[in-house]
Amino acid sequence: xxxxxxxxxxxxxxxxxxxxxxxxxxxxxxxxxxxxxxxxxxxxxxxxxxxxxxxxxxxxxxxxxxxxxxxxxxxxxxxxxxxxxxxxxxxxxxxxxxxxxxxxxxxxxxxxxxxxxxxxxxxxxxxxxxxxxxxxxxxxxxxxxxxxxxxxxxxxx
Ligand code: HEM
Numbered sequence: 001x002x003x004x005x006x007x008x009x010x011x012x013x014x015x016x017x018x019x020x021x022x023x024x025x026x027x028x029x030x031x032x033x034x035x036x037x038x039x040x041x042x043x044x045x046x047x048x049x050x051x052x053x054x055x056x057x058x059x060x061x062x063x064x065x066x067x068x069x070x071x072x073x074x075x076x077x078x079x080x081x082x083x084x085x086x087x088x089x090x091x092x093x094x095x096x097x098x099x100x101x102x103x104x105x106x107x108x109x110x111x112x113x114x115x116x117x118x119x120x121x122x123x124x125x126x127x128x129x130x131x132x133x134x135x136x137x138x139x140x141x142x143x144x145x146x147x148x149x150x151x152x153x154x155x156x157x
Pocket of ligand 1: 017067069070071072074075090093144150
């Protein structure tokens, strides 16, 4: 049962968090292409790409809920719920999810609206979004390392 839960947890992390990482990282440069700072005409389909990347982030972030749910179920089955590395992972996961929900997705939404309505986009706003996206990526990469290294744990390799 534990092995099944752990497999599903890791699968959810790969399938759900992976696409969010890629699409969110591609989003700011896609906005810059769709709304060039010099006011030149953007290429055909650039606004569509921005909308698609945002949709991937939103939909896969929804599936991403499975990662902590299956993670907590795995931790319960393994009896490691109180371990320091796990508590740290839960906290970091919560901060990563908060960054995505409160900072990355709403700013993406604003930029999708600006691009769709052909309003000018300040470079500052794409740079700021790229920074929040980087913070999100760094946080969940840290959690992944914690999950594998499990500092302080004597169980397993
Ligand atoms: C509430 C948050 C989370 C909890 C409670 C949780 C819990 C767990 C537990 C109990 C294990 C088993 C560790 C072992 O084999 O001893 C595990 C493994 C793993 N978790 Fe999580 N996890 C969480 C979030 C995440 C996140 C956000 C990611 C990555 C996006 C992730 C990726 C992994 C990976 C790759 C493994 C396999 C490590 C290995 O067996 O070597 N987890 N997790």
